[in-house]
Amino acid sequence: MIVLIKGLYIHLPFCKQICSYCDFSKLVAKRELKEAYLLALQKELEFRKPLLEGIETVYLGGGTPSCLETPLFKMLLKMISRLKAMSKVVEFTIEANPEDIDIEKVDLMLDAGVTRISLGVQTFALEILEKMQREGGFDTVSQAVRLLREKGFVDINIDMIYGYPGQNLQIIANDLRFLLGLEPDHVSYYSLILEARTILSHLVKNKVVTMPLEDDVCDQSELVVQTLETHGYNRYEISNFAREGHEARHNRLYWQLQEYLGIGLKAASQFDNHRYVNPLKISEYISEVNMHGVPKQTIETLEPEKELVILGLRLREGIELSAFEKRFLVPLFKVFPGLEQHLDNGLLELTKSHLRFTKRGFDLANQVYLAVI
Ligand code: SF4
Incomplete structure (x- = not known):
């Protein structure tokens, strides 16, 4: 069987703090664990190399890859940039939090061939950031964007959220005003989903926090869509908006049910009408990679017709x-x-x-x- 993998996803599960709404695979860890994880990642990447010859996109997500200490961040980028397959890669995205962006890290990303930065901003309202247990705010974000632009980064995505408890139309209108002032090329604007096993779901369950009414969330959604479209952002996917020529290529692989390979903790791969999922526990992932070069994966059978319709309809073109x-x-x-x-x-x-x-x-x-x- 010939497998043509078009995209590579690499998962870096570490964060500085845990945000109230987040159910991604992430943890706050000591440096020794991060080093052990990076060594395992390198081994898995080495093992999977034969599958990577045709990749066109790389996405380094998390967690927060940018929160790694600079020497570890350098080690991570080096292991990716020296892959032979990188010569044909046209899009290399890194997720980053604005407060992690400094000159050294920007230079390392440029040297490694990163073409696109996805900044986790979520909101500019300090009172909402506090509830989300996140850092940030307009000054931090604009400083990061300015530095990235000065150094030559063109493709900048900003991730935003509406529908968080306490957000109202006024706050969303302010968020949009700040956002547009930064002139990002791409915006991902998500409606908050209350996920089980998050700090927020615990607070809601205990009636400490109330979720906004559905009608209010719809109004916020309308405001987001209308404002972004009026300002030249094409809603090319349900939650994604881009200026012409700046649509994300990697995510399109997911929406079109194409083949991709995931490396790292809980990372999923998809090819041959199956989905292969890496272990969920970091100790398991590291020890299995150290023993066998690759972790033991859970194999899920896809229902490709169904998945293609559900994912494909997310795209504007359908x-x-x-x-x-x-x-x-x-x-x-x-x-x-x-x-x-x-x-x-x-x-x-x-x-x-x-x-x-x-x-x-x-x-x-x-x-x-x-x-x-
Ligand atoms: S939202 Fe991002 S920074 Fe916050 S805990 Fe989740 S992965 Fe980490």
């Missing part, structure tokens, strides 16, 4: 009908006849080549997904 039929040898509406009713009720529409959400459908996506699951 799903290419001929590509679906070529891939699965059956027309899309034959597999999911229930989708036709949403053409009639105006949530879906057909273009010459694609099936996609209408503007209204984008906001009522869950109703459409019921026809697929």
